[in-house]
Amino acid sequence: MNNFSLGLTVAGGATAVVWLLSLLTGDHSWVDRIWSIIPVVYLWIFAGAAGFGDARLNVMAVLVTAWGIRLTFNFARKGGYARGGEDYRWALLRSRMTGWQFQLFNLLFIAIYQNALLFAITLPALTAAEHRGGFGALDVIALLLFLALLAGETLADQQQWNFHQRKRTESDAGRPGGIGFLRTGLFRFSRHPNYFCEIAIWWVVFAFGAIAAGSVAQWTIAGAILLTLLFVGSTAFTEKITRAKYPEYAEYQRTTSAIVPWPARNAPARRTSNA
Numbered sequence: 001m002n003n004f005s006l007g008l009t010v011a012g013g014a015t016a017v018v019w020l021l022s023l024l025t026g027d028h029s030w031v032d033r034i035w036s037i038i039p040v041v042y043l044w045i046f047a048g049a050a051g052f053g054d055a056r057l058n059v060m061a062v063l064v065t066a067w068g069i070r071l072t073f074n075f076a077r078k079g080g081y082a083r084g085g086e087d088y089r090w091a092l093l094r095s096r097m098t099g100w101q102f103q104l105f106n107l108l109f110i111a112i113y114q115n116a117l118l119f120a121i122t123l124p125a126l127t128a129a130e131h132r133g134g135f136g137a138l139d140v141i142a143l144l145l146f147l148a149l150l151a152g153e154t155l156a157d158q159q160q161w162n163f164h165q166r167k168r169t170e171s172d173a174g175r176p177g178g179i180g181f182l183r184t185g186l187f188r189f190s191r192h193p194n195y196f197c198e199i200a201i202w203w204v205v206f207a208f209g210a211i212a213a214g215s216v217a218q219w220t221i222a223g224a225i226l227l228t229l230l231f232v233g234s235t236a237f238t239e240k241i242t243r244a245k246y247p248e249y250a251e252y253q254r255t256t257s258a259i260v261p262w263p264a265r266n267a268p269a270r271r272t273s274n275a
Contacts, residue, residue, distance in 0.1 A: 002049070003045055003046050003048075003049035003126065003129060004126055006045050006049075007042045007045050007046070007119060007122070008119065010038070010041060010042070010045070011038075011042075011115055011116065011118070011119040014034060014038055014115050014118075015111050015112055015115040015116075017030075018030035018031050018034065018110075018111050018115065019106070019107060019110075019111035019112075022106055022110070022111065027085075027086045028086060028087070028090045028106055028110055029080070029085060029086040029087045029090065031110055031111065031114045031115065031118075032075070032080060032087055033075075033080060033081060034118075035071070035075075035114075035118065036067070036068045036071035036072040036075060037068060037072060038115075038118050038119075039064055039067075039068065039118055039121060039122050040061075040064055040065050040067075040068040042118075042119060042122040042125070043057075043060055043061040043064045043065070043122055043125055044061050044065075046060075046061070046122070046125035046126060046128070046129050047060070047061040047125070049129065050129055050132060054128070054129070054132045054133070055134075055135040056128050056132075056134070056135050056139060056208060056211075056212055057125060057128050057129060057132070059135070059139070059143060059208075060124075060125055060128065060205065060208050061125075063143065063146050063147075063150075063205075064122070064205065066150060067150060067201060070150065070153070070154055074157045074161075077161070078161075089237065089238065089241070090110075092241065093105070117223065117226055117227060117230065119223075120220075120222055120223030120226060120227075121202045121205065121223035121224065121226075121227050122205070122223070123209075123220040123222075123223055124205050124206045124207075124208055124209030124210070124218070124220045124223070125205075125208075125209065126209070126220060127209030127210070127212055127213050127218050127220050128208055128209050128212040128213075130212075130213075131212040131213045131214070132212075134212075136211075138207075138211045139208065139211055142204050142207045142208055142211060145200075145204050145207075146201060146204045146205075149197045149200050149201045149204065150197070150201065152186070152193065152196075152197045153193075153194050153197035153198060153201070155185075155186060156185075156186045156187070156193040156194035156197065157194050159182065159184075159185040159186060159187065160182055160187075160194070163182040164182075167180075179246075179248070180245070180246045180248075181242065181246055181249060181252070183252055183256065186261070187256075188256070188264055189256070189257065189261040189262060189263065189264065190256065190257050190258070190259060190260065190261040190262070191235075191239070191252065191253065191256050191257065191258050191259070192235055192258065192259050193261055195231050195235060195259050196259045196260055196261060198231070199224075199227060199228050199231055199259070202223065202224050202227050203224045203228075205224070206218070206220065206221055206223070206224045231259070232259070235258060235259065239253065239258075
C-alpha cells in the first residue's frame with residue numbers, strides 16, 4: 001500500500017469512527033477531538049514511506065507534530081476532551097434543524113467533509129514525497145515562517161485563555177462586568193488572530209510542497225483553500241452568535257479586521273441631537 005492509499009484508509013477509518021461515536025453518544029464533537037492529532041499521523045505516514053530519509057518531509061512532520069501538541073494542549077485545557085465538551089454551535093444547529101436534517105448534516109459535513117479536509121491539508125506532503133531531495137533557502141524561510149505563526153497562535157490562545165480565566169474569577173467573586181470579549185493584545189489587530197495563524201500555517205505546509213515541486217501550480221493547494229473557506233464561514237457563524245450576546249461586539253466588528261491582522265480603524269463618531 002502506497003503512502004496516499006494508506007493515508008486515505010486511515011481517513012476513511014477515522015470518518016467511520018467519529019460518525020459512529022456521534023450516534024452512540026449524542027456528542028458531535030468527535031472530529032474536534034482528533035483535529036490536532038490525525039494530521040500528525042498523515043505527515044508521519046508520508047515521512048515514513050520515504051524511509052525517514054527526506055529532510056523536507058521530516059521537517060514537515062516535525063513541524064506539524066509541534067502544531068498538534070500545542071493545539072491538543074489548548075483544546076484539552078478548555079475541556080474539549082471532557083464529558084459535555086461538545087461544541088456549543090452543534091447544539092444551536094440541532095435546535096434549528098429537524099432530526100433527520102441534522103443527522104444528514106452530521107454525516108456529510110461533520111464526519112465526512114471535515115475528515116476529508118484534515119487529510120487534504122496534509123497532501124502537500126504527497127507533493128514533497130513525489131519530488132524528494134534538497135532542502136534549500138526557501139525551505140528555511142518556510143520553516144521560520146511556520147515557527148513564527150506557531151508562536152503567534154500560541155500567544156493569541158494564551159491571551160484568550162488569560163482573559164477568560166480573569167472573567168471567570170471575577171464572576172465567581174460576584175463581580176461580573178466589563179467587556180465580555182477580548183479586544184486587547186493581538187486582538188486589537190484582528191478579531192481572530194489565532195484563526196489567521198492557523199490558516200497561514202497550512203498555507204506554509206502547502207508552500208513546502210510547492211518548493212519541492214518548483215511550482216505553485218499543484219492540485220494539493222485545494223486543502224489550504226478549503227480550510228480558509230471553512231474558517232471564513234465558521235467565523236461568520238460564530239460572530240453572529242457573539243453579536244447577539246454582546247451588542248457592543250458590533251462596534252468591535254466595525255473597527256477591527258476579522259482575520260488578517262491590521263491596524264484598527266477609528267470608531268465612527270456618534271451623532272448627538274439637540275432636540
